[in-house]
Every structure is written in C-alpha cells, then in structure tokens.
Amino acid sequence: MTRPTVNDIAREAGVSLATVDRVLNARPGVREKTISAVNDAIARLGYVRDLAAANLARSRSYRMVVLLPDSDSQFVSTLAAALDEAATLAAATRTEMRLHRYPPEDMHVLAAALAALDPDEVAGVALMAPETPVVRDAVRALHARGIPVVALASDLPNTARDHFVGIDSHAAGRTAGVLMGRFCRGLTGRILVLAESMLLRDSIERRRGFDEVIQTDFPALDVLPTLETHGAPELLHRLAGDRLAATPDIRGIYLLGSGHRALAALLRERGLLGHFVVIGHELTPHTRAALLAGHLDAVIAQNPGHLARSALRVLRAKADRQPIDEGQERLRIEVVIRENLPPDSAEPTPRGLS
Amino acid sequence: MTRPTVNDIAREAGVSLATVDRVLNARPGVREKTISAVNDAIARLGYVRDLAAANLARSRSYRMVVLLPDSDSQFVSTLAAALDEAATLAAATRTEMRLHRYPPEDMHVLAAALAALDPDEVAGVALMAPETPVVRDAVRALHARGIPVVALASDLPNTARDHFVGIDSHAAGRTAGVLMGRFCRGLTGRILVLAESMLLRDSIERRRGFDEVIQTDFPALDVLPTLETHGAPELLHRLAGDRLAATPDIRGIYLLGSGHRALAALLRERGLLGHFVVIGHELTPHTRAALLAGHLDAVIAQNPGHLARSALRVLRAKADRQPIDEGQERLRIEVVIRENLPPDSAEPTPRGLS
DNA sequence: CAAGAAATGAGGAACGTACCTCAAAAACCA
DNA sequence: TGGTTTTTGAGGTACGTTCCTCATTTCTTG
Known part of the structure; x- marks a missing residue:
C-alpha cells in the first residue's frame, strides 16, 4: 500500500x-x-x-554559480531576472544561486572567475559565453575538477560541458527563414540582414539556417550580406540607412541579434515603419513593444523562464548524479507574433511563506 | 551563513x-x-x-485523479502519455496519479465518478471535459467538499475550478488567423473551416478569434461557415469533398479540431495535397507527420508535457495551500512549423533508482 | 478578584534517509 | 588451523519540519 x-x-x-x-x-x-x-x-x-528525505538527511545545500556577460543587452537582463526568480523558487529545495557578470569583451576575466571556483563550495556552474579558446580551456578545467557545467543559451559544443540549455540556432534560423519567406509570399526582392558580429557562433548558425531555407524554398528572395553593427546604434543607423537607400527592392529585414531600438528609430525617421517584413530573435521589452506596435512581424525566441529553471534543475540533477528528464529540459523554438504574445509577466515575484 | x-x-x-x-x-x-x-x-x-523537510514530516502522499474522455483522439492519447510520464517523475515527491477515462458522450458517468471521490483519499482532481450543466454541478460539488479541481486543456470558467491549465482558445484562434492570412498574402478567396462540433467551447472560441483577425486584417479572404464532422471521417470526406468541389477559390483550410487523417486522405485522392494553406491545432503523431510531409503548414499547439506537469504541480500546490508560480504555469500558445518541430520524444521513460 | 477561557511554552515522537562507530560474523590466506 | 582481512550487523544521531500532549501563563469577563 x-x-x-x-x-x-x-x-x-x-x-x-x-x-x-x-x-x-x-x-x-x-x-x-x-x-x-x-x-x-x-x-x-x-x-x-525519497529524494526529499535523502536531501534532508544529507543536509546538503547546492550553491550554483551563473555567469552572464555584463552587456546591456535586453536579452541578458531578461535572463538575469528570470534566473533570480527561478532561484527564489529553487531556494525551497536548498538550491542557491550566485549570479556573476563578466566584461563581455574579456574572456580572461571569465576564465579567472571559473578557475577560482572551489569544488567544495560550488555544486555547479551555468555560463553564457562565446566559445573562445580561453573559455574552452576554462570549462575543461572546471569539468576536470568535477564541477558540472551547463552552457546557457549559447552552446559550447567543443568543451566538456555537461549539458546545453537553449535552442538549436540553426533550426531557429531556419524557422525565421520560413516565416520570412511565407510572409513575403508572391514578392520578389532582397532581404537585409543585420547582426552584431558574425564571430558569434549563434549568429553564424542562424544565418546559415536562414539562407538554406530561403535559397531552396523561396528563390524569389535574395539575402544580402550581413551588416555587422557591433552593438553600436550609430553604426547600425549608418550601415542600414545606406543599404536601404541603395537598394530599392528590399522586402524584409532579419535581425540576427539585438538592435531593434536602433532599427525602429531608423525606419521611423524614413517613414518606413511597417513597409518591410521584420523578423528578429528573443522576446524582450523592446521586441514585445515592437510586436504590439506592428513594427515587428515575428520573433523567434526561447523562453527565459524555462531557460533559467532548466539550467538550475539540470545543475541540481548533475550535482545529485541523477538522470535528466530530457522531455522537460528540451527548449522549444518559440514563434511569437502579436496574437500569441504572452501577457507581460512583470508581476512582483511572490515570496511565499506559508 | x-x-x-x-x-x-x-x-x-x-x-x-x-x-x-x-x-x-x-x-x-x-x-x-x-x-x-x-x-x-x-x-x-x-x-x-524547507519543503523537503516539511513534506517529509507531513508524511503525506498526494493522490491526484485525472479524468480524460475515452475518445480515440490523438491529442487525448498524447496527453495521457504525458501524464503518465509526469506522474513517474512526480512520484519522487510523494505525488501519485490515477488516470481515469470516461465515455465522451456521457457526462453523467463523469459526474458520478467525481461524486464518488473521497476528500480523505484524493488530494486533487484534474479533468478535461466540456462545460455542460451536469459537469458544472459536479465540479461545484467537488469544490464544496474541499477537493481542488483544475480544468485541463479545456476551461470550465463557470464552475468553481481552482485553476485552468491550458491555452486561451480565443488567442489560439487569432494566432491561427494571422498565420492563415499572412501565408495567403496577396491571395483572394475563401477559407474552409472544419470542426468536430460547434457545441464545444474551444471550437467556438477558436473560430471567433480566427474570424476576427481575418475580417479586420485580411479582407481579401472570406471564411466559410464551419462544417461539422462529429469526429466521423466519412462525414468529413463527404462534406469537405462537396464543398471543395463547389468552391473553386478556396485558398486555405482551417481545422479547428481533429480530422487530419481524413482531410489528408481526401486531398490526396483529389490530387490537391499542398494546394491550400492548411492550419490545424495540437501536435500529434499525425499532425507531426503532416508537417514533415508538407501537407500541413502550421499547427497551433499547447505542449502536452507542460500541460501534464503543470496540472500535477498546480494540484500539488493547491493541496498544500501553497501559492502558484504563475510564470511557470502559464502555457504558451505554440506555433509549430516544420522547421521548429521538436524532435520526436518517444524515448522510453527512464525509471531512475539511485 | 476569581473563575474560566485563550494563548503560549516545553518537550517529544515521527517522517525516510544519510552517515558514523564498533562489534560480530564470514571469507580468505598461508 | 589460526590469524588477517573483508563483509555485515546493530544501533545511534542528525537533517528541518509537523503534530501531538500537557502544563503554565496571560488575558477576559462577570
């Protein structure tokens, strides 16, 4: 019984x-x-x-360290907020999170931070970082010291990371491509592509997926070379402005990374808002507002709340040497348009007592 | 410290x-x-x-009862499988699930089953059922006896259900409408709509959302009256076949409920596969296959795994009189196309011991 | 102000598991 | 065979909470 x-x-x-x-x-x-x-x-x-009893007896608590780039990207801050929320929930199961930020341009700082982690104090590490040699070595060292590592949002396939929590960038790019192609049904012309940097694995893969789909399924469309904005609004304004002026038959704009604010400003300035099919990535306050305003047609996103919870759950499972529920941890490539935009969840985090 | x-x-x-x-x-x-x-x-x-310690001390175990219609719908069986999987996971936290099926046409059987539940033995009930008067009364009675009730997939807004786990059908219909409209960009013509029955709240709301969007945003399209198939493939074949023959300018087909198999058969027979934009609901083995084959252009879905886990989590929280994490329990209206189709997760459930 | 009611304190057992020590038993080896 | 090593048993404490009981204190109210 x-x-x-x-x-x-x-x-x-x-x-x-x-x-x-x-x-x-x-x-x-x-x-x-x-x-x-x-x-x-x-x-x-x-x-x-009975895991509850087991963990109680172990009286073990789990300190997880999360490392995010200290950029002013909206996605990163949304993710940070989601992590904080996930952490207050995880506190009920003796899991604690420390969120660190590292300067986005200096991977040596990140590597040093990783190297300083003590396996006796840290039960797991989640990090969002580009896969540079320095990072790769630091992650391998962490793994060698027995600290579980999960790659967050951006994969590090050639390191010994224990898990990747995020979506497949290539498939995300393909999804963007299909929507772009279908939303441009019957049109002939060019697609403008904007990215922060084509040195980032994610941007490269998104672009590759996007191109594949457009080339094979939508031959009437022609994808222009990527313009790299390096996160600088002025640069985006100048580059995209020049290109728009020079190319009369642009039908769509694909934003591989951030830059929604700058793009909207540019289009507004030229009276071109709503003249193109615009597709971007990640749901942030800005892309949300742009979707509602109709300046943005679709966003390919991963759910930051899911990302955060999944990262903590996976780390916890790894720390306990427990198997992972693949079904639960698999992130969906979400297609967000105005009609299925989730309600703004900027509610105050309930800090439940009883 | x-x-x-x-x-x-x-x-x-x-x-x-x-x-x-x-x-x-x-x-x-x-x-x-x-x-x-x-x-x-x-x-x-x-x-x-410390929830672990608290639950241990309570040495309480939670028996949840889930009631699904005993129809041969693919969505229901997918959901049942997801519930089973979620239950084996929930077992680690002393939560047990009993899945019952009731004859889909007889709500009295369902009501009797609900009436027979003993508050001392059952910690919560999740049910998927249309909101008929009989059901409404039975749910109210359950609530009065202090048993938490969540409506699963299909809402019961006028009962005292404690929570609804599922997506907003109206918004789902709007989402379908936008995709239909945009995928038909530049086309003029009619949209065929098929449903099992327009007595179901979900179908009504989907249709209403769909119509709203088409009427206001895509005036070149005209939505035909709903054909009701009552779940009978032959009826669908006849009704839709006649309508297709009689209407030369059909551009798209919107399936409010099931019937993908029968529709595909009909279209194949007439050599019309791929000639229309086809949009449906719920990701099942059939819609998955149809998406892959290119016979279906998009599916508006709710994640059955999420649905199942969320239902059990919410019931558990209600039983413990704990607050619910709204962010985590809010289901997304998923847009699924071929490119973001999640990999088939028909893996064997891991039954981890240690 | 006394009697009764309400609020609080003190202490202990229990939940299921982990982890420790020490002793006893069994297996092994020469 | 005797001694050594390995394996097993017995029993206890701890984890943080729940939920008892019973005694004591504090508040009400007539």
Whole structure:
C-alpha cells in the first residue's frame, strides 16, 4: 500500500539496513552477490528513493554559480531576472544561486572567475559565453575538477560541458527563414540582414539556417550580406540607412541579434515603419513593444523562464548524479507574433511563506 | 551563513517553537500581535520553509485523479502519455496519479465518478471535459467538499475550478488567423473551416478569434461557415469533398479540431495535397507527420508535457495551500512549423533508482 | 478578584534517509 | 588451523519540519 522504504528493502533482501545503505549509496565493502541481492529486492518492491528525505538527511545545500556577460543587452537582463526568480523558487529545495557578470569583451576575466571556483563550495556552474579558446580551456578545467557545467543559451559544443540549455540556432534560423519567406509570399526582392558580429557562433548558425531555407524554398528572395553593427546604434543607423537607400527592392529585414531600438528609430525617421517584413530573435521589452506596435512581424525566441529553471534543475540533477528528464529540459523554438504574445509577466515575484 | 530554521524564527521572535509552528501552519489560537511578531521575524531572517523537510514530516502522499474522455483522439492519447510520464517523475515527491477515462458522450458517468471521490483519499482532481450543466454541478460539488479541481486543456470558467491549465482558445484562434492570412498574402478567396462540433467551447472560441483577425486584417479572404464532422471521417470526406468541389477559390483550410487523417486522405485522392494553406491545432503523431510531409503548414499547439506537469504541480500546490508560480504555469500558445518541430520524444521513460 | 477561557511554552515522537562507530560474523590466506 | 582481512550487523544521531500532549501563563469577563 504505502511506499517501500529502506527498511523494507533490508527485510526483503534479508540483510541489514546498513548494507542496504552501502549499496544504495555505492559505498565500498559489499560483495557483488550481496549487491545484487539488494538490487533484486529493490526491483521487486519497486522502491524509489525519497529524494526529499535523502536531501534532508544529507543536509546538503547546492550553491550554483551563473555567469552572464555584463552587456546591456535586453536579452541578458531578461535572463538575469528570470534566473533570480527561478532561484527564489529553487531556494525551497536548498538550491542557491550566485549570479556573476563578466566584461563581455574579456574572456580572461571569465576564465579567472571559473578557475577560482572551489569544488567544495560550488555544486555547479551555468555560463553564457562565446566559445573562445580561453573559455574552452576554462570549462575543461572546471569539468576536470568535477564541477558540472551547463552552457546557457549559447552552446559550447567543443568543451566538456555537461549539458546545453537553449535552442538549436540553426533550426531557429531556419524557422525565421520560413516565416520570412511565407510572409513575403508572391514578392520578389532582397532581404537585409543585420547582426552584431558574425564571430558569434549563434549568429553564424542562424544565418546559415536562414539562407538554406530561403535559397531552396523561396528563390524569389535574395539575402544580402550581413551588416555587422557591433552593438553600436550609430553604426547600425549608418550601415542600414545606406543599404536601404541603395537598394530599392528590399522586402524584409532579419535581425540576427539585438538592435531593434536602433532599427525602429531608423525606419521611423524614413517613414518606413511597417513597409518591410521584420523578423528578429528573443522576446524582450523592446521586441514585445515592437510586436504590439506592428513594427515587428515575428520573433523567434526561447523562453527565459524555462531557460533559467532548466539550467538550475539540470545543475541540481548533475550535482545529485541523477538522470535528466530530457522531455522537460528540451527548449522549444518559440514563434511569437502579436496574437500569441504572452501577457507581460512583470508581476512582483511572490515570496511565499506559508 | 546557513539557512534560518524554525528554531531561529522562534529565537528571533522571542516566542516558542510551538507558536512559530502555529503561525506557519495557520493553526488557531494565536493572537494577532504574536502572529505579526513571528511574521516580522520571518521577514527579517528571510526564512524560506524547507519543503523537503516539511513534506517529509507531513508524511503525506498526494493522490491526484485525472479524468480524460475515452475518445480515440490523438491529442487525448498524447496527453495521457504525458501524464503518465509526469506522474513517474512526480512520484519522487510523494505525488501519485490515477488516470481515469470516461465515455465522451456521457457526462453523467463523469459526474458520478467525481461524486464518488473521497476528500480523505484524493488530494486533487484534474479533468478535461466540456462545460455542460451536469459537469458544472459536479465540479461545484467537488469544490464544496474541499477537493481542488483544475480544468485541463479545456476551461470550465463557470464552475468553481481552482485553476485552468491550458491555452486561451480565443488567442489560439487569432494566432491561427494571422498565420492563415499572412501565408495567403496577396491571395483572394475563401477559407474552409472544419470542426468536430460547434457545441464545444474551444471550437467556438477558436473560430471567433480566427474570424476576427481575418475580417479586420485580411479582407481579401472570406471564411466559410464551419462544417461539422462529429469526429466521423466519412462525414468529413463527404462534406469537405462537396464543398471543395463547389468552391473553386478556396485558398486555405482551417481545422479547428481533429480530422487530419481524413482531410489528408481526401486531398490526396483529389490530387490537391499542398494546394491550400492548411492550419490545424495540437501536435500529434499525425499532425507531426503532416508537417514533415508538407501537407500541413502550421499547427497551433499547447505542449502536452507542460500541460501534464503543470496540472500535477498546480494540484500539488493547491493541496498544500501553497501559492502558484504563475510564470511557470502559464502555457504558451505554440506555433509549430516544420522547421521548429521538436524532435520526436518517444524515448522510453527512464525509471531512475539511485 | 476569581473563575474560566485563550494563548503560549516545553518537550517529544515521527517522517525516510544519510552517515558514523564498533562489534560480530564470514571469507580468505598461508 | 589460526590469524588477517573483508563483509555485515546493530544501533545511534542528525537533517528541518509537523503534530501531538500537557502544563503554565496571560488575558477576559462577570
């Protein structure tokens, strides 16, 4: 009737509680034969360890460290907020989070921060960073010291990261491409593409996916070379302004990264708001406002709340050496238009007591 | 340094542990003044109750009952599978689920099943059912007996249900409308709409949202009256076949409910696969296959895994009289096209022991 | 002001697991 | 065979909370 406990296993296997404990927690000094006797009993009873009780007994608390670039990108601040919220929730299960920011241009600072982490104090690390050699080495070192690492939002495939929490940039780019192509149904012309930097893996992959789809499925459209804005609004204004002036048959604009504010300003200035199909990435206060205003037609996004919760859950699972629920942790590539825009969740975080 | 416990609160508030406990668990017999003294101490210390320990001490287990119609709809079976998976995960937190099916046409059977539930044995009920008077009364009675109820996938707004887990059908219909309109850019013509029954609240609301958008934003399109298929493939085949033959300028087909198999068969038979923009609801093996094959252009969906986990989490929170994390429980209206189709997650459920 | 009611305190057992120590039993080896 | 090593058992404490009981203090009210 009631759930079997460790005592039931002991009785069923005909051994002592101490031995069951040794087997369950993989402690040394048990014969193979005894181990399998215990495991048989476990299987027979359908025992599932009570994680709540286990963690209580361990009286272990989990300190997770999250590292985000200290850029003024809206996505990063949205993500930081989501992480804070996820952390207050995770506090109920003895999981604590420390959020650090590192200067976005200096990976050595990030590497130093990673190197300073003590495996006895830190149960896991989540980081959002471009995959440079310095970062790669630092992540490998972390892994070697036994600290679980998850890549956040931007993957680090060639490091020993334990998990990636985020969406496939290539597929996200393809999704953007299909929407661009279909929203431009019947039109012939060019697509303007803007990015912060084409040195970022994510931008490269998005662009690649986008191009694939347009080339094969929408031959009437022609994708222009990427203009790199380096996060500078003035640069975007100048480059995109020149290109718009020089190219009369632009039908759509694809924003690989940030720059929605600057683009909107430029288009407004020229009276071109709403004249193009505009597709971007990530749901932020600005893209949300632009969607509502009709200046932006679709956003390809990953849910920051899901991202944050998933990162903490995965780290927790890794710290406990527990398996991960793939279905739950898989992030969807969200297509957001005005009609399915989720209501603004800028509610005050409930700090529930009882 | 370490997290504050109930004992710390007692010391800080200058009261005994027993009183703290009375306040924390809202037991009677504490003066207002004392209550606020304790709450102040809690706030000062930033105490967060350790849920693991609390649930352990309660040694309470939660039996949740889920009721789904026993129809052969793919969505329902997908949902049932998701619920099973969510339940094996929830087992780790002493939450158990019983899934029942009721004959879809007989709400009296459902009502009887609900009436038979004992508040001492059942911690919560989730149900997916149309809002008929019989159902409404049964849900009200459940609520009156103190059993939390969540409406699953299909809302029951006029009952005392404690929560609705699902997406807003009206907004989902609007989303479908925008995609239909934009995918038909530059075209003039009619949209065929198919539904199982227009007696279902969800179908009505989807249709209403869809119509709104088409009428205001895409005047070149004209939405035909809904054809009701009553879940019968032959009826769909006949009705839709006649309508297609009679109407030369159909541009798109909107499927409010199921019927993807029958529609695909009809279109294939007439050599019309891919000739219309087809938009439907819910991601099932069939819609997935149709998306991949290119017979279906977009699906508006809610994530069944999320639906299932959310239902169990909400019921659990209600049973514990704990607040709900709105952000986490809010379901997204997903737009699924071929490019962002999540990989098939028909993996075997991992039944982790240690 | 006394009697009764209400509020509070003190203490302990329990939940299921982890982890420790020490002793006893079993297996192994020469 | 005796001694050594390995394996197993027994029992206890701890984790943070819940939920008892019973005694004591403090407030009300007639």
